[in-house]
Amino acid sequence: MSKVLILAEHDGQTLNPSTHKCVTCATAIPGAQIAVLLLGADTAAVATQAAAIHGVHEVLRIDRPENAHPLAATFAPQVAAIAPGYTHLFGPSTSFGKDLTPRVAALLGVPQVSDLMAVDGAYRFRRPIYAGNAIVTVEADPARILVATVRIASFEAAGTGGSATIASRTADVKLPVHTRYVGARSGSTDRPDLQTASRVVSGGRALASAENFKLLYDFADKIGAAVGASRAAVDAGYAPNEMQVGQTGKIIAPEVYFAFGISGAIQHLTGIKDARTIVAVNKDPEAPIFEVADIGLVGDLFQVVPELARLLGH
Amino acid sequence: MKKIIVCIKRVVDYNVRVRVKPDGSGVMLDGVKMSVNPFDEIALEEALRIKERGSNVEVVAVGIGVVDAQQQLRTALAMGADRAVLVQTDQAVEPLTAAHALLALARKENPDLILLGKQAIDDDANQTGQMLAALWDRPQATYASKLELQEGKATVTREVDAGLETIEIDLPAVVTVDLRLNEPRYVKLPDIMKAKKKPLDVISLESLGVAASVWLRAVKTEPPAQRQKGVMVKDVAELADVLKKKGLI
Numbered sequence: 001m002s003k004v005l006i007l008a009e010h011d012g013q014t015l016n017p018s019t020h021k022c023v024t025c026a027t028a029i030p031g032a033q034i035a036v037l038l039l040g041a042d043t044a045a046v047a048t049q050a051a052a053i054h055g056v057h058e059v060l061r062i063d064r065p066e067n068a069h070p071l072a073a074t075f076a077p078q079v080a081a082i083a084p085g086y087t088h089l090f091g092p093s094t095s096f097g098k099d100l101t102p103r104v105a106a107l108l109g110v111p112q113v114s115d116l117m118a119v120d121g122a123y124r125f126r127r128p129i130y131a132g133n134a135i136v137t138v139e140a141d142p143a144r145i146l147v148a149t150v151r152i153a154s155f156e157a158a159g160t161g162g163s164a165t166i167a168s169r170t171a172d173v174k175l176p177v178h179t180r181y182v183g184a185r186s187g188s189t190d191r192p193d194l195q196t197a198s199r200v201v202s203g204g205r206a207l208a209s210a211e212n213f214k215l216l217y218d219f220a221d222k223i224g225a226a227v228g229a230s231r232a233a234v235d236a237g238y239a240p241n242e243m244q245v246g247q248t249g250k251i252i253a254p255e256v257y258f259a260f261g262i263s264g265a266i267q268h269l270t271g272i273k274d275a276r277t278i279v280a281v282n283k284d285p286e287a288p289i290f291e292v293a294d295i296g297l298v299g300d301l302f303q304v305v306p307e308l309a310r311l312l313g314h
Numbered sequence: 315m316k317k318i319i320v321c322i323k324r325v326v327d328y329n330v331r332v333r334v335k336p337d338g339s340g341v342m343l344d345g346v347k348m349s350v351n352p353f354d355e356i357a358l359e360e361a362l363r364i365k366e367r368g369s370n371v372e373v374v375a376v377g378i379g380v381v382d383a384q385q386q387l388r389t390a391l392a393m394g395a396d397r398a399v400l401v402q403t404d405q406a407v408e409p410l411t412a413a414h415a416l417l418a419l420a421r422k423e424n425p426d427l428i429l430l431g432k433q434a435i436d437d438d439a440n441q442t443g444q445m446l447a448a449l450w451d452r453p454q455a456t457y458a459s460k461l462e463l464q465e466g467k468a469t470v471t472r473e474v475d476a477g478l479e480t481i482e483i484d485l486p487a488v489v490t491v492d493l494r495l496n497e498p499r500y501v502k503l504p505d506i507m508k509a510k511k512k513p514l515d516v517i518s519l520e521s522l523g524v525a526a527s528v529w530l531r532a533v534k535t536e537p538p539a540q541r542q543k544g545v546m547v548k549d550v551a552e553l554a555d556v557l558k559k560k561g562l563i
Contacts, residue, residue: 062353064451071481073453095474099456102441106448111410111529114439128538129437130332134341137533179453182469186477195475223563231493241459241473241494247438248493250475255560266331273541277562279553294544297553297560304550311554312563 002032002122005060005083007091007100008050009070012040015049017196018092018150020157025150026090027055027158028119035172036164037082039075041068044206051164057267059166070096071182076103078171083108087122093251094195095284102232105147113138113148115251131247132270149233153253153274187240191217194243197226198255200275204244205232206261206283206301215302218258219309227253230262246271260301264289281305316487317372318361319423321416321430321442322390322398323351324383328435338534350386353431355393357491359498362394363528372396374423378407378415384514391509392501397514402545403519405526409437411519414444418522420450425486427468432457432490443490453483457492516519 004026005204009016019036026034035058036050043061048060060082068073079100083089091097093115105112117124120239122260123140140146194200201220207213213227220227229239231246245252247267253274260281262268269292280293281304290296297304326332327347334341350358360372375390375398377383387398401415420428433440448455456459459478460471472479473492483489519526547553558562 031395072456073447076448095457095472098440099444099454102444103448103454105441106410106445110410112439112441113435113530114441114447123492124533129436129535130326130341132538133332134334134535135538136535138530139533140530167390171398176451176453178487179455180482182480182482183478184474184477218530236492240477241492242475242477247435248433277560278541278544279557279562281553290546291540292544294542295553295556296544296546297548297550298546299550304553307550308554311551312557 002088003086004029004032004034005086006034007035007079007089007097008036008038008046009092009094009096010038010040010043010046012042013045016092017048017157018094018097018152020053021152021155022090022150022193023053023055023158024155025116025119026043026088029088029122029193031090033057035086037068037079038062038080039070041065047166051161051166052160054159056162056163056164059164060169062169070100071179071181071299072100072103073176076107077173077175080107081102081171081173082169086145088127088148089148091149093151098148099239101147101149108145108147110144110147111140113140113146115151117151117154121274126268131267132273133266151251153251171276183193187242191220192224192226194226194228195250195252199223199225200228200252200254201225201258201260202228202230202232202262203229203239204230204261204262205236207233210238214266215305219305222309223312230268259289259293260305262289263287264292270299271292315364315369315394315426317374317423317425318364319355319374319376319384319419319425319428320361320390320395321428321432322354322358322375322377322386324348324377324379324386325351325434325436328352332529334535334537338536340532340535348382348385351431351434353433353491355498356493356495357429357431358390359496360491363496364463365394365454374425376416376419377401378403378412378519380404384516387514388509389501391503391512391514393499394505396512398514399560400514400516401519401522402516403526407526408529409439409441410445410529411524411526413449414443414524415519415522416442417449418445418524427485428488430490430508432492443488446489447488448486450488453487454485454490455481455487456490459492459494461489461495516562
């Protein structure tokens with residue numbers, strides 16, 4: 001029988017929705033029994049949320065003061081101590097999971113499958129390579145624990161209403177002191193989270209300034225959307241790094257994605273190809289974004305965006 | 315700060331549109347332009363700036379791979395690395411194998427800092443730095459957008475999903491770099507000439523006591539599913555209509 005351990009991301013109050021998506025991925029493994037592992041200073045609140053996810057069998061908590069911030073060097077030895085006995089260890093393909101999971105894999109002496117996008121068997125998976133221009137099917141040795149990060153844009157979130165057991169664990173390992181948390185600067189807004197929003201409004205270099213991005217923020221707020229940006233726009237300083245969508249930014253799968261003034265480099269397209277509907281507005285009729293758009297309009301975004309907001313009755 | 319190792323991976327150039335082989339055995343690499351992984355270029359640029367700020371630091375470029383990966387190490391030498399080492403193997407090098415090779419080199423060279431790109435743009439694995447840090451039992455700072463060195467330690471600003479995070483790490487350490495850390499310099503012709511005289515050692519993977527294990531077997535490679543061709547609308551009014559009809563807004 002397969003036993004899957006999922007590394008859950010949270011901020012102490014709220015469980016990150018990537019956890020629900022990892023659970024859906026894990027349920028694709030035949031007969032899998034699923035446990036969720038939480039590390040934190042106090043995980044009581046998030047443990048209740050994790051226990052409610054459909055398909056979760058057990059929630060494990062490791063609470064200690066050193067776990068107040070998710071430092072990979074601190075978390076990894078604890079996870080590696082809990083992992084034996086499990087056949088699979090999944091982390092999310094978020095900055096949290098991508099930082100931590102390979103460190104755990106190396107401590108366990110096993111490889112990692114990154115950005116797992118489809119489960120073809122307990123030890124057979126598909127993942128994207130070359131910015132999504134190719135999909136490779138890989139097979140791993142069933143004799144070793146299978147460590148993977150889950151490409152969260154490829155899976156729906158598991159529902160809630162379950163009631164898994166919650167247990168406290170201790171990982172009897174010496175924690176390093178060579179890595180220390182200093183602080184964070186988050187561009188948190190009242191807008192929906194870019195990685196889980198059902199609507200995303202995104203802007204490219206054509207926005208031409210950080211001030212002009214306000215046009216997109218206003219439109220996004222009217223339709224209840226998150227705001228993203230192309231790498232070109234982030235590099236130019238028009239938008240902060242956490243808004244970047246693409247191969248090296250966030251991979252997203254909203255119901256509808258608005259690309260305003262984004263030419264559509266391969267590296268950007270790989271971040272949006274799972275969007276249900278892509279709407280592209282660009283002045284250049286030859287822009288590659290139109291090759292993947294479901295609905296395209298050749299036009300100047302500075303005219304289109306305000307008019308669209310008006311016509312949509314907002 | 316005495317020595318920095320920078321990892322330089324040979325990859326298909328950023329601008330090449332990669333195609334899958336018809337028999338599904340991989341992607342077409344014959345005659346394709348190869349370059350230094352763009353993130354590794356940023357790592358090297360950072361090492362060079364540390365050196366140029368006046369510290370007497372040696373910058374060592376390290377590659378792992380085929381004989382031709384010497385070309386990318388020559389580029390690194392032309393950019394300003396002091397010397398280079400190619401760990402040569404004809405086998406595909408998976409991240410865990412790369413991490414073991416780099417660990418062996420780290421034990422030999424005793425660097426204060428190992429810099430790598432956060433991921434390589436071929437396999438997009440995003441693993442090697444983290445695995446190396448684990449095996450070496452040293453700190454890791456991934457996705458660095460700012461690196462400040464102090465005596466025996468470094469303060470690193472990291473690009474994370476929520477924004478920016480700052481951590482402090484003791485040296486030696488592994489740092490993987492993100493896009494906005496710096497903008498790499500262009501190589502000038504005289505530097506290419508000078509680079510030909512700089513030392514480039516070629517050693518075998520086996521000489522480091524590392525086997526090129528197949529950890530994950532690639533069964534087949536396929537092109538991604540194509541999206542259906544969409545429709546073009548003529549004006550904003552039609553766009554608004556379509557969005558409403560499809561129930562998207």
